[in-house]
Amino acid sequence: MKFIIAIIKPFKLDEVREALGSIGVAGMTVSEVKGFGRQKGQTEIYRGAEYSTNMLPKVKLEIAASDEIAAQVVETIEQTANTEAIGDGKIFVLELASATRIRTGESGETAL
Amino acid sequence: MKFIIAIIKPFKLDEVREALGSIGVAGMTVSEVKGFGRQKGQTEIYRGAEYSTNMLPKVKLEIAASDEIAAQVVETIEQTANTEAIGDGKIFVLELASATRIRTGESGETAL
Amino acid sequence: MKFIIAIIKPFKLDEVREALGSIGVAGMTVSEVKGFGRQKGQTEIYRGAEYSTNMLPKVKLEIAASDEIAAQVVETIEQTANTEAIGDGKIFVLELASATRIRTGESGETAL
Amino acid sequence: MTRSVLKFAVLGLGAASIAQPAMAAVPAAEVVAPGTAYILNTLLFLIGGFLVMWMAAGFAMLEAGLVRAKNTSTQCLKNIGLYSIAGLMFWVCGYNIAYPGFAEDSLGLIGGFTGIYSMQDVGTADTETGYSVASDWFFQMVFCATTASIVSGTVAERVKIVPFFIFVTALTGLIYPVVVSWEWGGGYLDSVHGFSDFAGSTLVHSTGGWAALVGAIIIGSRAGRYGPDGKVNVFPGTNIPLATLGTFILWLGWFGFNGASQLAMGTVGDVSDVSKIFVNTNMAAAGGVVTAIILTQLLYKKADVTMALNGALAGLVSITAEPLAPSVGESIVVGAIGGAIVVFTVPLLDKLKIDDVVGAIPVHLFAGIWGTLVVAFTAAPDAGVTFMGQLVGVLLTAVWVSAASAVVWLALKYTIGVRPSEEDEVNGLDKAEIGVEAYPEFART
Amino acid sequence: MTRSVLKFAVLGLGAASIAQPAMAAVPAAEVVAPGTAYILNTLLFLIGGFLVMWMAAGFAMLEAGLVRAKNTSTQCLKNIGLYSIAGLMFWVCGYNIAYPGFAEDSLGLIGGFTGIYSMQDVGTADTETGYSVASDWFFQMVFCATTASIVSGTVAERVKIVPFFIFVTALTGLIYPVVVSWEWGGGYLDSVHGFSDFAGSTLVHSTGGWAALVGAIIIGSRAGRYGPDGKVNVFPGTNIPLATLGTFILWLGWFGFNGASQLAMGTVGDVSDVSKIFVNTNMAAAGGVVTAIILTQLLYKKADVTMALNGALAGLVSITAEPLAPSVGESIVVGAIGGAIVVFTVPLLDKLKIDDVVGAIPVHLFAGIWGTLVVAFTAAPDAGVTFMGQLVGVLLTAVWVSAASAVVWLALKYTIGVRPSEEDEVNGLDKAEIGVEAYPEFART
Amino acid sequence: MTRSVLKFAVLGLGAASIAQPAMAAVPAAEVVAPGTAYILNTLLFLIGGFLVMWMAAGFAMLEAGLVRAKNTSTQCLKNIGLYSIAGLMFWVCGYNIAYPGFAEDSLGLIGGFTGIYSMQDVGTADTETGYSVASDWFFQMVFCATTASIVSGTVAERVKIVPFFIFVTALTGLIYPVVVSWEWGGGYLDSVHGFSDFAGSTLVHSTGGWAALVGAIIIGSRAGRYGPDGKVNVFPGTNIPLATLGTFILWLGWFGFNGASQLAMGTVGDVSDVSKIFVNTNMAAAGGVVTAIILTQLLYKKADVTMALNGALAGLVSITAEPLAPSVGESIVVGAIGGAIVVFTVPLLDKLKIDDVVGAIPVHLFAGIWGTLVVAFTAAPDAGVTFMGQLVGVLLTAVWVSAASAVVWLALKYTIGVRPSEEDEVNGLDKAEIGVEAYPEFART
Numbered sequence A, B, C: 001m002k003f004i005i006a007i008i009k010p011f012k013l014d015e016v017r018e019a020l021g022s023i024g025v026a027g028m029t030v031s032e033v034k035g036f037g038r039q040k041g042q043t044e045i046y047r048g049a050e051y052s053t054n055m056l057p058k059v060k061l062e063i064a065a066s067d068e069i070a071a072q073v074v075e076t077i078e079q080t081a082n083t084e085a086i087g088d089g090k091i092f093v094l095e096l097a098s099a100t101r102i103r104t105g106e107s108g109e110t111a112l
Numbered sequence D, E, F: 001m002t003r004s005v006l007k008f009a010v011l012g013l014g015a016a017s018i019a020q021p022a023m024a025a026v027p028a029a030e031v032v033a034p035g036t037a038y039i040l041n042t043l044l045f046l047i048g049g050f051l052v053m054w055m056a057a058g059f060a061m062l063e064a065g066l067v068r069a070k071n072t073s074t075q076c077l078k079n080i081g082l083y084s085i086a087g088l089m090f091w092v093c094g095y096n097i098a099y100p101g102f103a104e105d106s107l108g109l110i111g112g113f114t115g116i117y118s119m120q121d122v123g124t125a126d127t128e129t130g131y132s133v134a135s136d137w138f139f140q141m142v143f144c145a146t147t148a149s150i151v152s153g154t155v156a157e158r159v160k161i162v163p164f165f166i167f168v169t170a171l172t173g174l175i176y177p178v179v180v181s182w183e184w185g186g187g188y189l190d191s192v193h194g195f196s197d198f199a200g201s202t203l204v205h206s207t208g209g210w211a212a213l214v215g216a217i218i219i220g221s222r223a224g225r226y227g228p229d230g231k232v233n234v235f236p237g238t239n240i241p242l243a244t245l246g247t248f249i250l251w252l253g254w255f256g257f258n259g260a261s262q263l264a265m266g267t268v269g270d271v272s273d274v275s276k277i278f279v280n281t282n283m284a285a286a287g288g289v290v291t292a293i294i295l296t297q298l299l300y301k302k303a304d305v306t307m308a309l310n311g312a313l314a315g316l317v318s319i320t321a322e323p324l325a326p327s328v329g330e331s332i333v334v335g336a337i338g339g340a341i342v343v344f345t346v347p348l349l350d351k352l353k354i355d356d357v358v359g360a361i362p363v364h365l366f367a368g369i370w371g372t373l374v375v376a377f378t379a380a381p382d383a384g385v386t387f388m389g390q391l392v393g394v395l396l397t398a399v400w401v402s403a404a405s406a407v408v409w410l411a412l413k414y415t416i417g418v419r420p421s422e423e424d425e426v427n428g429l430d431k432a433e434i435g436v437e438a439y440p441e442f443a444r445t
């Protein structure tokens, strides 16, 4: 199994979620994060003093997926979240050693 | 070492934390997340327009644990967070390559 | 590649980010979390009732890094975030199986 | 003291202000023409009225700031809804129950249920009363709403919207008006016991407080609030600035609440008294704040901001039964003791597992009782106020309001139910009953 | 009805209050000396004025609570900016356009453009008018600002700051004053049609509403708001307590808006009427709230708090065209229907893909039309108000405001542009135009 | 100008209004009976008083919105505490120091320390003064509180609660009252220099500003605020809507602050002047807002909302020294220059590493000096106001307030300490001193 972490632009969230739903991803966990990367925030002026807001709002998705569909998940995110503009985000894939569904105690792929 | 990620229902947080404390887990990191899964949010009506709140508030725990107690951690969470209702959450276990305590520079299991 | 998760004290964020920038880390993802560990919060009194705020505000950094610089990243964080006081935080390193840049579809180390 | 009773007005203060210019004794520097006095009396009701109306916003903000975020939208809805219902019910029957015009030989316990209150015609003035009856009605109505606001804070986070609104309907249409009829309506407490409650420490605040207390007991505490071995689980407020704003709003509104309860400013004496009431009201609140800060600092080594806010309100409630007669120094002491009452009784309620989300019972009930009883000592010596008379007022209110509230809460509990399901409570009432989070996450999206 | 027109005042109400004491018919209990009446009339304008000024804060909070967090700072700036611009423009030319002193034989359509309004000298009173002209000017000015506030809510989240402020300049300097001149300025609607709009359901609220509606159509909806197959994407408000606070502020301010539109309290009759207006205004709002709660509960099984807030405002707008003549019961019904209008027309606008962020079009335009038309039935029978007269007023306002607003919005659209780039809109106007987030994350750092 | 001094009243305005009806010259249309004038004068103090009291909430919200979230609860506590302490101290000794009734031949520098101020008895009016002394006291007291509010904003986020409250005690019990005695108390500045400060640009705002400036220097900047090589680290405000609300509250309160500083509305001339003050006050604020928006837009290509808010306040402070005499146009210019001062001096203070969290020094001190000096040009020509006289007032206030504040701040610094430990400051004062977060995370739990 794989644990997929994707950082995307916030306004793409709904679209990505729907696209993932349509390829059979049943669950995911979402959080608001700030991203720091090549996409630079503007230098803002607040009360006459400059500051750089190089932390940009992003959304993080965490998706546990079986090995079979993991590649498809990555591809779907890549396609849906892509705006061809800098700052579109990244997808990281880690190995997932085990998964358990709390309600039933099931583990492994059926727990996803 | 293992890196355990658990998604649970928010109101279970205190209970789980106490249970983990009692089996010797000394630390963890907690964040507020939104979950998307089999547990569907209701369809809400806001100002006459329908929208589905299928993102439900969850709490994410991240716990680095030694290999010995990892299984016990998973089991404890599973038992304490269980309400036998849909949406109770998941526990994901990843391999943890290394851990360092910033204050002392210690690494490995003593750093946990 | 490595996926590095660091929990640090919030007021160290700027310093750590600058230090990482200077060793060539081009991106990272940041979130606000609560930490639970050896550093105990005080017991507070709210409206006459005691409660322990053992959840302390921390900042979590997630950094995907190539194997070469991973060690240096860990070391840099360790040195910069260190205040020699309890609660300075931890650095966890996981194996990163793959990384993709959404904008270009590049993957592997060039995607970081 | 009867209060602004249309039917008695010819004999009462209205008469006084009309008659005045005719009184040979009035020095030239104090003469006010009756038409002018009429306008000024009315204006006092209008200004006082809009200031007390504004207190509805104060309660809304205070409560929105102290409940958990998952119940905040519900609390907002309850507050704007209860203010609306109070106005409607006070018109449907409340005012006429409160001011029934008791017969001379009546005991003054059971007033009239004569239905809807009708204002006078457009363009007509009510020169007999010495003020516009509509302005008086407006001023009385906002007091009725205040009583309901008190309840909503205590029983927050665990009462469904519909039963809550039904309770408010009963409270503002019947329970509160009956209490008012006994005193401001010239009934039993006023005529038999010489009970004195200038602006409502008992009539408004204790009435709200008893209804809240009985509600809290019957409904029970919030899920998870009290642990097995006496442990109190703390649910901290979610927005301290809003709670602070709410307190400042209430403080501001209280100048109308107490000041305009002078019921007249058509004479130089009346407006001077209103001024003194402003000062005493302010200073009692200040006394409450400072006391709460000092006490929490001493007891807990930290200054509890929510206690300071409650302290202000307790000071205000304490002085409400008699904001005119005391000296400034006495007012400060009365308010300071109110503040102390809050600091000591908030944890006490928790010991008794009575779950009062915003501290309304200490603030409005306990400080209200204190404020009412102390009138026996602060009132003008010739006012005929006795400790026993005050006590009777406190007790009669306690019995009636508790009993009536218990009947309504229990009826609701065993019919449509008062509480949400445990799951709904855990997920928050906003999700279960409103469908809109107060502060949605991903709001930046 | 002409309204507080300096030039007509000698023949108008000012005269009435001055003349009064001389009138043999005034009973002793109603006599008010002219100097006193002058002060009291002026005081009504001042109190009414500061209450309506406070409504600017109400709009700011309501809108700040209902937009998405990424546009909240912008919305705050727009609101404090528009209030400031309205004041400046009303002085530069607005007041003199609104109150041109139409010649006797003029049709009363096109008033004067005589430039800056000058107050009278220090220490001088305006005893001819029966009130201080500066107080009147202040009161009229805050109405002008209210009109602009209405627009900002509808077109929020997608209009750049500079074009928005330019539109406000045109609205407050020209579009609104012209409407006022026709009615309160004694022009066409007043003199030819006997149109009646006591405090501005049409003049203020519909004017703001039409400007908002035309703006919403020309500017288009927020990016992503309407999906391909009729899907409405919901962008929930981000701070319900703030929206609630804003509504309570508006409700409070409305006592000044309607009450002080009596324009005088220097007689016992006038102050009694102000009192009745307070009651009716309050009860119409209460009717709107309760109706919105009941309807959403029935329709959607949940009580929508934002609809309850809109319901209060719709009730207030509905009663504004005639808050004095109706009985309390009628006022409740008028307000309740206003509340129902909101519940039904908010989703309707969405069907038409007209994107009104805070519901200002249903509240101010639809309820404003309703409130204006119903005056034909609630006004005093001898007032000479006809349904046709009311309709003409509604339509003439519709035509002028829509046309003039369209010209301004279109001119802006095709010159400097109205909307931010799509990227700026997605990232939020706060980032693009202000540089300060309303609620920065990591604020705890 | 002496101001509402009981002891001088017989010769002052009170006398004027009493005497008036007797004056043969008063035209019939302006006659106001003395009793009526008494009530109206008193009413002005009461309305003005509650509006200025409300400014305490404005400061609380403005500051709560601009500090970092980790210090927000503390800021709320400080604000409600300082308002309370100011009231108590003004009663304990402040009022009697401020209005000592200087002997004829005294230089008017050192007033009386005669202790507690006693109101008159219940039911008694003060017909000699022409208004209720309690109403005057109330109005004066809220000015004292305003002075303290100014300080709390500048020194926010790095002063412990106890030393802060001790400073407030000294400021409101001694430092501010002495300044007042020189001018409104009829002392040195008034009698020797003809200094003119209508509502307190210098007496209130600069006094608060100097105390804040000296405090900021002695206490030092917030940890990490200024980097090694001149770098300014920006700590953005955490709640822009609250800061906006606070500004609107202050704006509203300022109608009381300036308007009621006319000190009388018992004559047609006085109430007309109050009206003009309302207009000028409003327009100066509007000028400040628009200027700040335009300047930041030009300088930085973005409109800084916090500067617009500061601009409103700077406009208000600027006009406060003379809100009556200028024409509307002049008032706009005076306010606009106030707004410009803010835009240019906020970054200047940062260059000097003077850390002013909310911009209170530019707003209250710099704009206050500007407003005071410009009176030499805007005052009525026959008012006898000279630039030198104004300058002496500015300088004397500067010297006394700075010196006295320095003594108190230094005494605190070297005894109990003013600042929290560095760790406490980093973790936030809410954690260290209050124990309650303003906006706890996991509030949804």
Ligand SMILES: Nc1ncnc2c1ncn2[C@@H]1O[C@H](COP(=O)(O)OP(=O)(O)O)[C@@H](O)[C@H]1O
Binding pocket: A007, A034, A035, A036, A037, A038, A039, A040, A056, A058, A085, A086, A087, A088, A089, A090, C026, C027, C028, C029, C030, C062, C063, C064, C065, C101, C102, C103, C112
């Ligand atoms: N090395 C990294 N580790 C973790 N997150 C990263 C890393 N690099 C980028 N990110 C995340 O991805 C987001 C987008 O990256 P950025 O370099 O701005 O643009 P792009 O995705 O187009 O390369 C960043 O805002 C950050 O959240």
Ligand SMILES: Nc1ncnc2c1ncn2[C@@H]1O[C@H](COP(=O)(O)OP(=O)(O)O)[C@@H](O)[C@H]1O
Binding pocket: A026, A027, A028, A029, A030, A062, A063, A064, A065, A101, A102, A103, A112, B007, B034, B035, B036, B037, B038, B039, B040, B056, B058, B085, B086, B087, B088, B089, B090
């Ligand atoms: N594949 C997944 N990857 C990551 N998180 C998941 C995944 N599936 C579920 N979750 C998380 O677990 C929560 C509960 O899952 P859900 O399917 O609703 O119920 P259950 O836990 O009873 O199976 C979700 O809200 C989501 O946060």
Ligand SMILES: Nc1ncnc2c1ncn2[C@@H]1O[C@H](COP(=O)(O)OP(=O)(O)O)[C@@H](O)[C@H]1O
Binding pocket: B026, B027, B028, B029, B030, B062, B063, B064, B065, B101, B102, B103, B112, C007, C034, C035, C036, C037, C038, C039, C040, C056, C058, C085, C086, C087, C088, C089, C090
């Ligand atoms: N086992 C763990 N798993 C995950 N996070 C941990 C773990 N232990 C500690 N942490 C995180 O590190 C932070 C600091 O740990 P703590 O034990 O308080 O001090 P120290 O870092 O000095 O050992 C905690 O607040 C928590 O966020």
